[in-house]
Structure formats: C-alpha cells, structure tokens
Amino acid sequence: MDTIYFDNNATTKPLEEVVEAMKPFWVDAYANPSSVHQFGQSVKHAIECAREQVAALIHATPGEIVFTSSGTESINLAIRGALAMVPAKRKFVTTAVEHAAVLRLSEVLEREGYEIVVVGVNRDGQVDEQAWVEALSGDTVLASIQHANNETGVMMDVNRLAALAQEKGVAVHVDAVQTVGKVEVDVATWPVQFVSFSAHKFHGPKGAGGLYVRRRTRLKPLIVGGSQERELRAGTENTASIVGMGVAAACCGATMAETATRVGALRDQLERELLKSVAGASVHGVKANRVYNTSNISFENLEAEAILILLSEAGIYASSGAACSSGSLQPSHVLQAMGIEEHVAHGAIRFSLSRYSSEAEVASVVERLPGLLARLSRLGSR
Numbered sequence: 001m002d003t004i005y006f007d008n009n010a011t012t013k014p015l016e017e018v019v020e021a022m023k024p025f026w027v028d029a030y031a032n033p034s035s036v037h038q039f040g041q042s043v044k045h046a047i048e049c050a051r052e053q054v055a056a057l058i059h060a061t062p063g064e065i066v067f068t069s070s071g072t073e074s075i076n077l078a079i080r081g082a083l084a085m086v087p088a089k090r091k092f093v094t095t096a097v098e099h100a101a102v103l104r105l106s107e108v109l110e111r112e113g114y115e116i117v118v119v120g121v122n123r124d125g126q127v128d129e130q131a132w133v134e135a136l137s138g139d140t141v142l143a144s145i146q147h148a149n150n151e152t153g154v155m156m157d158v159n160r161l162a163a164l165a166q167e168k169g170v171a172v173h174v175d176a177v178q179t180v181g182k183v184e185v186d187v188a189t190w191p192v193q194f195v196s197f198s199a200h201k202f203h204g205p206k207g208a209g210g211l212y213v214r215r216r217t218r219l220k221p222l223i224v225g226g227s228q229e230r231e232l233r234a235g236t237e238n239t240a241s242i243v244g245m246g247v248a249a250a251c252c253g254a255t256m257a258e259t260a261t262r263v264g265a266l267r268d269q270l271e272r273e274l275l276k277s278v279a280g281a282s283v284h285g286v287k288a289n290r291v292y293n294t295s296n297i298s299f300e301n302l303e304a305e306a307i308l309i310l311l312s313e314a315g316i317y318a319s320s321g322a323a324c325s326s327g328s329l330q331p332s333h334v335l336q337a338m339g340i341e342e343h344v345a346h347g348a349i350r351f352s353l354s355r356y357s358s359e360a361e362v363a364s365v366v367e368r369l370p371g372l373l374a375r376l377s378r379l380g381s382r
C-alpha cells in the first residue's frame, strides 16, 4: 500500500540532492574544519559554502548566519542570548500561539524572575496590534513572534509588528521555522535582529538549524568552548548536516515560486472538497494569510486522536495539535488561543503538504476520509 505523507510541518523528506551532497562528509571528508591542514580547510570551505547558500535564501550576509543543531536551539540562543546582554531590564514579550520552544522557555524565564507578557490572538490567529503595543511598554528587552504558525499556517505581519517594537527600542526575534525555505523571507527588509530556522522543515537533514543575527547585534552564547561560529556556538560542526542544509536552501530557493503555486492549489483543493463532503467541517485561520502547504480542519464532535488512528491505518499520515496529558486530551493551545470552541477544537486535524505531494494523493484523501469520519460518528468517538 502506498502511504500518503501529509505531515510536512513535523518534518520533510530530504531531497535526493541533499542526501548525495552529505554522503562524502560521512565517509571521506571527515576532517575537523578547525584543523589548519588542507584536509580540514577543505571541510571548512564546504561549511562556508553552505553558509553562503543559507544566507542567500533569506537575503542575509554569510557573516550573519550562526549554525546550530535545530530550530529549538536557535530560538533558545536568540532569546536567552539577547536577554543576557541587557541584565538591567527583565521583560520579554511573545504571543499565545508560539511553538513550545518559545512558550516553555518563557515559563522557565518567568521562574528565573523575568516578567513575561503573552499577547493573545483573534479568531484568525492574528495578534491584536493594540495589545502588542501595550505589552511592549516598560522594560521590554526582546519580543518574539512567529512568522507562521506550525498548526494552522497562519502568518503574522512581521514587518508591521516588528516596526512597532522597533519604535519602542525593543529587539525582535522571529521564529521562521515554518517559513524559511517555503516562502520568501527577506531579513534585509525586516526590522528585526534575530530569525530562527531549521533544515529538516525544508527538505534538509535533521541536526542542522540556524540563527540569523543582524550585524552588530550583541548576543551571549549558550554553549561556550571552542571558537566555532564566531564564538556564538562552540562545538565541532555537524558538517554533513550543515552541507545538506546549504543544498536544501539552494534547491528550495530556486523552486520556491513554482512549489508555492502547485502545492497551494493542492491544499486549496483538499479544503474545498472536504468542506463540501463533510458536514460540520471548518478550516481554521481561513481569513488570514496562510502558508500555502498547511490546512487545519476541524471535524465537529469527533476526537482528533481517533481520526488520526483511522487515517494511519489507511496509510494516511497527518497530525493534530492535541496533547495527551494525564489521560485526557487537551485541545491545542493554538486553537484555544483563537477562541475555537472545545467540541470543534478537539476534532482538528492538520494536513501539511510539500513539493512531494500529488493530486492523486489529495484525491485519495478526499475520497476516503468522509467514510472514515462517518464510521467514527457511528461509533460515537466523543
């Protein structure tokens, strides 16, 4: 049975070009890039090529890119590193729909004595501008916003929100893990200091992420030791993954517009057909600007976990934002923040497509899902 992978916001299939480019660095090109001999320097050169490729993707200069292990590490480095540079001020502002990498860190910071303000969103998942401006008052050092939400695909107006922060002298970090490599990210025009991204979300390997740090922005490292990454991230580089990220950046950059058009049409078709064939289905964030590959659809009065199990048995891989805690299913914090009613939020499924998705796959889901849902309804899933 052919499986259908519609879980690309969780992770993506590495491109063949990426895998091929990485192979030599596991086999022959194993030298330490910090070694002064020619062997080491050739590996160092490969890392610097990757830095150029990644910088080009987001319109940065190579010197503004710090390689890390993941989006999560980049986010921790930006937030902790920026706050640590201004010890006299202790306020951090973010939004209610951020990824756990931001929200869990905020909770830790709060326990460490920081004042944390979490700004809410409207029903379309967008930040209330007035609340944002009010939150930025006082001793705010840094604000962190998502470019796109991983569960709904809803995009924030980074230019606008960051400009409002800039007016108040507040530095801005953008979690662009769900957009870099998928949509145009132009850090040269964004009034922000830090942007996080992650290779495995754009057909690169796991184990490589990056942080854009605007030139002349001060940042304290999380990991100290050797002088790698301009002393902002010590530790011998994960050469193969960094090289793979560079190739993924180049490939995704070159095909971005075409992928957006094709995958966007598939996503729209999936939504159109499911809304037509399933009574009580609704799409979250539909009025907002969304990343073209993501669809978060609720099937009223059904339980997402149960739907996902049936889908998985049918070879269809999707996701939900629900988390199982102490035996009871909590609806996603994102849908809760958007004010989505519980009986709707509980039945939310995220379908996230990629350049590997096909019309036949969409047709197959559209054909089989209504029957699976009807079966669940009869069983009384909730």
Ligand code: PLP
Pocket: 009, 010, 070, 071, 072, 073, 099, 101, 146, 148, 149, 150, 175, 177, 178, 198, 199, 209
């Ligand atoms: N931020 C967002 C919006 C994400 O979707 C993810 C991953 O799902 C992360 C951060 C964390 O990235 P990583 O898996 O590379 O640590």
